[in-house]
Amino acid sequence: MLEDQIKELRDQPCCLETVSTDAQRGQKVESQHELVKIRFETDPGGLGGGSPERLWAKRLSGKSGGFELQNSPFYAKGVSCLDVVETAEDPASPGELIYRRTVFPSAHSTYRILVDKGNESFSGWWAKLAKLGCTYEYSDEGEKLLYAADIPPSANIFEVYGILEAGEKELVWLFDEGHCGQPINRAT
Numbered sequence: 584m585l586e587d588q589i590k591e592l593r594d595q596p597c598c599l600e601t602v603s604t605d606a607q608r609g610q611k612v613e614s615q616h617e618l619v620k621i622r623f624e625t626d627p628g629g630l631g632g633g634s635p636e637r638l639w640a641k642r643l644s645g646k647s648g649g650f651e652l653q654n655s656p657f658y659a660k661g662v663s664c665l666d667v668v669e670t671a672e673d674p675a676s677p678g679e680l681i682y683r684r685t686v687f688p689s690a691h692s693t694y695r696i697l698v699d700k701g702n703e704s705f706s707g708w709w710a711k712l713a714k715l716g717c718t719y720e721y722s723d724e725g726e727k728l729l730y731a732a733d734i735p736p737s738a739n740i741f742e743v744y745g746i747l748e749a750g751e752k753e754l755v756w757l758f759d760e761g762h763c764g765q766p767i768n769r770a771t
Contacts, residue, residue, distance in 0.1 A: 617642075618639045618640060618641055618653060619639075619640055619641075619642065619650065619680060620637040620638065620639060620640070620680070621637065621638055621640045621650060621652075621668065621670055621680045621681070621682055622635045622636070622637050622673070622679060622680065622681045622682065623635060623636045623637070623638060623656065623658075623659035623662070623681075623682045624659070624681075624682075625658040625659055625660075626660065629658065629660070630657070630658050630695060630729075630759075631657070631658025631659065634658070636656055636657060636658045636659045638652050638653070638654055638656055638659070638662075639652070639653040639654050640652050640653055640668070640680075641653055643667065648669075649667040649668065649669060649686050649687070650667065650668050650669075650670060650680075651665060651666070651667050651668075652664050652665060652666050652667075652668060652689075653665075654720060654731075655693050655719070655720055655731035655732070655733045655761075656693060656731060656761055656762075657695060657720075657722055657729055657731045659682075659761070660761050660762060661685070661761075661762050662682070662685060662693075662762055663688075663689060663691040663692055663693045663733065663761070663762045663764045664689065664691050664693070664733045665689035665691055666685050666687070666688050666689045666691070666764070667685070667686045667687040667688075667689070668682055668683070668684065668685050668686060669682075669683045669684050669685075669686050670682060670683055671683050688764050689736070689764060690736035690764045690765055690766075691733055691734060691735055691736060691764050692733075692734040692740060692743075692760075692761075692762055692763045692764045692765055693731060693732065693733060693734070693760075693761035693762045693764075694732045694734065694743075694747060694758050694759070694760055694761060695729060695730065695731055695732070695758060695759050695760075695761050696719075696729070696730040696732055696747070696750075696756045696757070696758045697724075697727050697728075697729055697730075697756060697757045697758070698727060698728045698730065698755070698756045699726065699727055699728075700726055700727060700728055702755065702756075704753070704755045705755060705756065708746070708750045708753075708755045708756070711746050712732065712743060712746055712747075715734075715738040715739065715742060715743055715746075716734075716735045716737055716738050717732055717733060717734050717735070717738060717743065718732070718733045718735075719731060719732045719733065720733075731761070734764075734765070736764070736765060738765075740763065740765040740767070
């Protein structure tokens with residue numbers, strides 16, 4: 584059952600372990616399972632400036648035909664790594680998959696962190712998040728680095744958010760929430 588497959592994957596770190604890359608064709612292969620790109624629209628007034636973002640995904644077996652996201656979004660909001668999503672083919676661009684909806688949320692969260700290059704405080708502050716199981720991907724944005732931070736379901740989201748706020752107060756970074764997948768319940 585698809586739901587059982589997803590539950591087994593929930594606490595895995597979110598990152599691609601690329602076995603081989605065909606740079607000319609832009610295709611990546613992970614453990615013999617071909618990955619595909621799914622297009623997500625972004626907010627014209629947000630970080631992505633309205634340009635579409637494409638995320639790697641793995642087709643899941645079974646009747647659902649869902650795709651499991653394999654990396655964290657930098658610009659698209661409302662999804663996180665390991666979410667299972669439904670797609671449709673773009674009629675204007677045959678063969679291109681576009682995001683329709685999230686079928687099964689992974690309970691991962693995504694925060695975007697903007698850091699000045701050469702910021703010597705970043706690694707010490709990031710170590711606090713890494714201890715909670717957080718991982719990241721980053722993108723070089725000229726004079727700044729943009730991090731897409733993946734927060735696993737096992738992390739205390741309130742502790743993570745507190746560290747992010749404290750780092751922003753100390754001028755280590757700026758951050759915003761791309762998606763909070765953890766249930767918000769202060770009793771936990």
